[in-house]
Amino acid sequence: MSSISYAQQNISKQSLKSVLTALENDFQCNFNYHDQQLESHFVDFNKPKSLSEALSILTDKTLFNFTLLDKEIIAVSLKHDLKKVCGRIRNANKNEEHNKYTVITDYQRLTIEGDKNFTFLSKNDSEVIFIYPPDNRAKSVSMDFFENEDCRTIVFDEMVEMLQPVTLISNYLARGISQNLNGSTTIDFNEFDILPGLIEPDVLKSIQELPGILSVNETVSNINIRGGTSDQTLILWDGIKMYQTGHFFGLISAFNPYLTSRATITKNGSSSFYGDGVSGIVELETEKKLNTTYKVNWGFNLLSTDAFLDLPLSPKMSLQLSGRKSINNLIESPTYASYFEKSFQNTEVVGFGKEEKPSQVGFSFFDTNARLLYKPTENDLFNFNFIILGNQLGLTEVGDVNNEQVFRNSNLSQNNISTGLYYRKNWSQKFFTEIQAYGSLYKLKAVNANIPDNQALSQENHVTENGLKIGGNFNFNSDLKLAVGYQFNETGIENFQEINNPLLRQLDKQVLRTNSLYAQLNYTIPKLKTVIYGGVRANHINKFNTVLVEPRISMNKRFLKYFSVQVLGEIKSQTTSQIIDFQNDFLGVENRRWVLSSPNQIPIIQGKQLSTGFTFKRKGWLASADGYIKKITGITSQSQGFQNQFEDARETGSYTIQGLDLLVNRQYKRINTWFSYSYTSNNYRFNNFMPSVFPNNLHIKNAITTGINYTIGNLKVSSGLNWHTGKPTTILLNMENENGALNYDFPNNENIKDFFRLDFSAIYNFRINENLNGLAGFSIWNSLNNQNTLNHYYRIRNGEVEEINEGALSLTPNFTFRVFLN
Structure with a gap:
């Protein structure tokens, strides 16, 4: 949800090049820059009272430094502490090489083709980028998603996910674990890294690394979320309520780790979509994308x-x-x-x-x-x-x-x-x-x-x-x-x-x-x-x-x-x-x-x-x-x-x-x-x-x-x-x-x-x-x-x-x- 709305803020911004042109007319000055440098850069800008105020606002709200060389000439240069980020977009179920995508960051708006690399500049790790496919179904991705890899791939599913949790922080605690805007935590087992003592992605053991979740008797069938008994945790497998969750009478998860695609854990503020689970919810999901290869x-x-x-x-x-x-x-x-x-x-x-x-x-x-x-x-x-x-x-x-x-x-x-x-x-x-x-x-x-x-x-x-x-x-x-x-x-x-x-x-x-x-x-x-x-x-x-x-x-x-x-x-x-x-x-x-x-x-x-x-x-x-x-x-x-x-x-x-x-x-x-x-x-x-x-x-x-x-x-x-x-x-x-x-x-x-x-x-x-x-x-x-x-x-x-x-x-x-x- 928020991925679309925050992106709209950027859509309403003005081209940085057009802002500089307007300032040149208003204050009889010249900005010295390369056209290619300012391409795709946008800024939220209101008309200032003075040139010095304008330069201060631009320095704060863009990726550039604005240096006044004399009363009429201002040098425009990229800031030194920027990070160049690479990504690639592809559709999960069909070839979309010729479709156009719009990528919006806090400072830039890019138009790119699917299944091709693109790059953008980042100022800080808290930024969130938003991607619009041709049908306008936006997707949000936080900056830490791109960490530790040269060029991360962002996958779009054809089926609309209007109320799917939006990620607030990727790589929360470990790679593959994300904290969502609605307070829940998602573990993506396709991206999952490694946790101490685990050599396979055991779903119900993995969640015990999260604060507030443990098992007082060291089992997966007796998970205690914020001090509640295990029967007060609702465990769903593709929407089906499960009454048995463990093998070896509770020591290992009963859910095959290679069939489970992701798990979402909610400790509070759960959606009204769910009943039961007065202490928490663990929702397990299998993959919902058609596979075209064996x-x-x-x-x-x-x-x-x-x-x-x-x-x-x-x-x-x-x-x-x-x-x-x-x-x-x-x-x-x-x-x-x-x-x-x-x-x-x-x-x-x-x-x-x-x-x-x-x-x-x-x-x-x-x-x-x-x-x-x-x-x-x-x-x-x-x-x-x-x-x-x-x-x-x-x-x-x-x-x-x-x-x-x-x-x-x-x-x-x-x-x-x-x-x-x-x-x-x-x-x-x-x-x-x-x-x-x-x-x-x-x-x-x-x-x-x-x-x-x-x-x-x-x-x-x-x-x-x-x-x-x-x-x-x-x-x-x-x-x-x-x-x-x-x-x-x-x-x-x-x-x-x-x-x-x-x-x-x-x-x-x-x-x-x-x-x-x-x-x-x-x-x-x-x-x-x-x-x-x-x-x-x-x-x-x-x-x-x-x-x-x-x-x-x-x-x-x-x-x-x-x-x-x-x-x-x-x-x-x-x-x-x-x-x-x-x-x-x-x-x-x-x-x-x-x-x-x-x-x-x-x-x-x-x-x-x-x-x-x-x-x-x-x-x-x-x-x-x-x-x-x-x-x-x-x-x-x-x-x-x-x-x-x-x-x-x-x-x-x-x-x-x-x-x-x-x-x-x-x-x-x-x-x-x-x-x-x-x-x-x-x-x-x-x-x-x-x-x-x-x-x-x-x-x-x-x-x-x-x-x-x-x-x-x-x-x-x-x-x-x-x-x-x-x-x-x-x-x-x-x-x-x-x-x-x-x-x-x-x-x-x-x-x-x-x-x-x-x-x-x-x-x-x-x-x-x-x-x-x-x-x-x-x-x-x-x-x-x-x-x-x-x-x-x-x-x-x-x-x-x-x-x-x-x-x-x-x-x-x-x-x-x-x-x-x-």
Whole structure:
């Protein structure tokens, strides 16, 4: 949006040559310059009172110095601290060599041909250039986009993106990461660089480098955005809500990194287009451009192997396929051993709480993705998506019954199947409509055999969701855009439990339907260099017979060339959450189950958040600061994972968090360094608990992330550390078993020891032959093998009190090799 509006400011400027000609007539002087030098230069200029005032204004507002040689002659010369920048424009889907583009900077306006290099002059790193193709669909690009390459290519897509986030800062923290004007952050995995400890672009691990985002238990399935629980983060895959996000029960992302094109992370001020996600949104997108050539790549690491195929079926249709499978059935690498130990510690998989360990344990994971893109005309686009994710765990237990050896099998499976169909129609350059329908099915199922009691406990958690979204997008003019739409969701959740001896069954099934209307207005005030994103969403929730109105706001203003200030706010709600009935549910591995809000039982979760911040960018330096306050109401004690005196409580409450996120980033030639810091004060309020106010289980008071990337030729190296204060824990007043109960002190009155981890990674790209490229990478997670504790609690076993510590990943190496056929 703002890309068009700011460009209009420049369109209204006057030619610098015509301004000088007018001044020569007004003040009887002569400007000494070369005609070619002033070509394409424009200036915002009002008639001055004197020649000296005119020269002062021109020196400030142009790329030239104006030196008065005598009373009549003024020498015009380029300033010395200018940077010459090269770029190239091409269309993503067709040849446009003969089409003309207009490139507008703060000082110049160029007319160029597509697919040819062009150059312009830049005065400072905070500039934004705007590019107009023949149909007037402007695109904004910040100056740091051009850093570290001789000539960057800017790609235009034929499909209009009227409400797509506009980039404020490219290369935010690292190459491929951008901060947008609406407050969100986008990771472009086609441009992605490298991060410490990662040799593949794991989507949900990458976002944890951003300030305000971490995982207190070092997983991707338990992402905490500004102190919220993971179920309060809405994760979308091409618009489909995902209920399973991790493999290895949360240690790695379940989304194939080579199929995901980009991820957009929103911590506050989200568009009214989205419901759910009271703590944040992570939106994952596959590529939406037709590919005209075959693309194949295959690779492996020490956990899995995968393949990716992009197949053009016709000039109007392309198919993407990908698959991934764990390889521990072939080889149990040190990486697998480390992940296994972390994932299954203190669970029944390793015999926790039992006299003997299982004799055999088998585990595997897989995922399969398909995407069909069909573009029958220039103004129509169909996108069909399919994804299936799976984790399978089986174990055999051995025990003695009446002096006979008995074998019993226990198992756990976690699967997610989702499919969606999207259609978009461009009716004109100023209006398009879009329709999306999707279905998602999540299943968590476990059988837990108990040999001494001759019992088997079966547990299931099923989620079935169907959704429909219809929207229209209007582009009234370059400064004003509007999106309106309707969304319907039907969510059904079933929880089943059965004990076979004696036979006891329990089934709970809930269905909730939500109808929503939304409107989103994007408005630019060019003269004030201000962009406002405002919206409202109204949700009607059938069982509660209530309508929730949710306003959203995001404002950004640029000032003093290098600064911008931002104000964000939102009110949101959600009707799904995860709870823990018992810590050993589902073998103790994935003990969280999805539930629906229900009148008089589980309230609707509602959130309010307000934040403000500023950003500074100049000459490779970036600094940003955001302060925020957030309050979430309607949470249940079961959803918070208490392992103290409140473990068996069934109460509702709230939490309030106040925080500050800081980031400092320095990019210089081949080196990129960053430092981020987050401070939070995060407290519960449960009125029926004593005390009613106490620290949140996810209260991490101080967190620091810092790293450095270095690129030399085809080699990329990255190293970084993560440090944060330990999460709260509740200690005992004494280590005594008082009639089966523990004597706890005040809740969350202590903290486990601080967390510290140093990571390293390196990637090398190389050419095998004309059509084949290769990539090799090596990483060490927790390079110093620091023994971090992630969780701490107590339990009673055989009448004795035990103190339990759950550890983080130990030193974990990984290696990857990949080949690309182009």
